[in-house]
Amino acid sequence: MEIGSIIRSRRAARGFTQEQVAQALGVTATAVSKWERNASLPEITLLPALARLLGTDLNDLLAFQQEMTREEVSAFLDTLHRTAGEGGLAAAFALAKEQRKQFPRCGLLALNTALTLEGLAALAGVPLDTEDAQWVRALYRQAAESADSAVAAQARAMLFSQALEAGAVDQAEEWLQNLPPQPLYDKSSMQARLALARKDWAKAGEQWEGNLLHQIGQVQSTLLSLMDLAAQEGRREDIAPLADAACTLTHCFGLWPYETWSVRLQQALLTEDVEGGLTALEGLLDTLDRPWVLGPLFRRLGRRETASLTAQLRPAILRELTDPDNSTYDLLRDSPRFRALVEKADPC
Known part of the structure; x- marks a missing residue:
């Protein structure tokens, strides 16, 4: 969602007109209209006041909290695979880091990006350097704190395996204890x-x-x-x-x-x-x-x-x-x- 759409939806949710927003911020209604149509952007000095007026924060206003859908994540992973095939692992990492900047709080993206990058590295037979390995681990740790319980559980399971392989048995046990018990239902069978x-x-x-x-x-x-x-x-x-x-x-x-x-x-x-x-x-x-x-x-x-x-x-x-x-x-x-x-x- 672009900033204009966010401003429009938040304004409507608060029951404000464009004129009321303009008056509160000391700008014209035409300026607000342009923001909502993405024809122009608010001045940076207006952003904190605009966020407070709309009952939100800068992260949300600038789409930093925006989640990606599963379909969007899947499409991005396809692009990541193609990028790795055409430009190598370094190009894939560069693309992944740019995508994370756009969606820094999306646990689903963090988890699947980490899994994909590790898989690409394994298939290429290229060990991750220290910086890239730490970045991937940070993705897992972010995903482990996701509000999506399935995403969090899979990330914690990966961190458990990594700790065990590194010989950090106590740390592995800690991740294991943070995993939820297996559900008593089988969602895929229920879908069938x-x-x-x-x-x-x-x-x-x-x-x-x-x-x-x-x-x-x-x-x-x-x-x-x-x-x-x-x-x-x-x-x-x-x-x-x-x-x-x-x-x-x-x-x-x-x-x-x-x-x-x-x-x-x-x-x-x-x-x-x-x-x-x-x-x-x-x-x-x-x-x-x-x-x-x-x-x-x-x-x-x-x-x-x-x-x-x-x-x-x-x-x-x-x-x-x-x-x-x-x-x-x-x-x-x-x-x-x-x-x-x-x-x-x-x-x-």
Whole structure:
């Protein structure tokens, strides 16, 4: 909302005419009319008095408290992705900082900007410098204080994870204690039920299929965590059945085979199975060249476009495989087959 619209709406809410506002400020009614039409702006010395007259403050008057809608945030994030693709991470940060200046109190924007910038940095394989990392953390902290409980909870969850990864266990516990308990309702399922009641079959089906994909992802993530735990506790015999269960999910629900090969690669690394790891890596890299078509259980979600995802995944995977400081793949690196796979997958 531009300042003219704010002045007009606040004036109408207070029951003032343009003439009354003009008289109170010592200007002409024509000047007030021009302000409201954005044909001109009030002099800076008039702003405090104008804000008091309209029963507001300068932040609101200058649109500093203006929130962005979810649709506007989503559109901005698309622009942020394009900017990063065309101008790099530095250009994306510059754009994000300019947007925050316009909406400095929007928690939804702060949260999603932080998530997006961290994701872009991870995909680019570029660690954030100290200044950028602190700026992103400030976004999370701002979002953590948002009046939107969902935004605040997600931001606090991210701050918990960051503190835990940094070894700040006490700080992580503090963020965890600030998280609300899980709600007893499932909003997405309720939305699907509402769509069903309105006989909007397509929307209800798409919502439930999306819920199913999310739940499968949660189960797979839990199984992978249990595999890691089994390895740390020296229970290698438990790793295979856990991996089998995760792969069965992918097969039964017709999901992207990349997920299966990723599980098998982790299984091989945890059990120090070189041949199994190389076979899984070959399968994983091969899936990057194949389109992903969801199975018949997801008719409404339809065909998933993987070209852009593959374009981001491939360089990220190759950086991990070739990074000498990443010890994850040390088990495989001495094999000529490993080097051949990496060379084949690298389009350069």
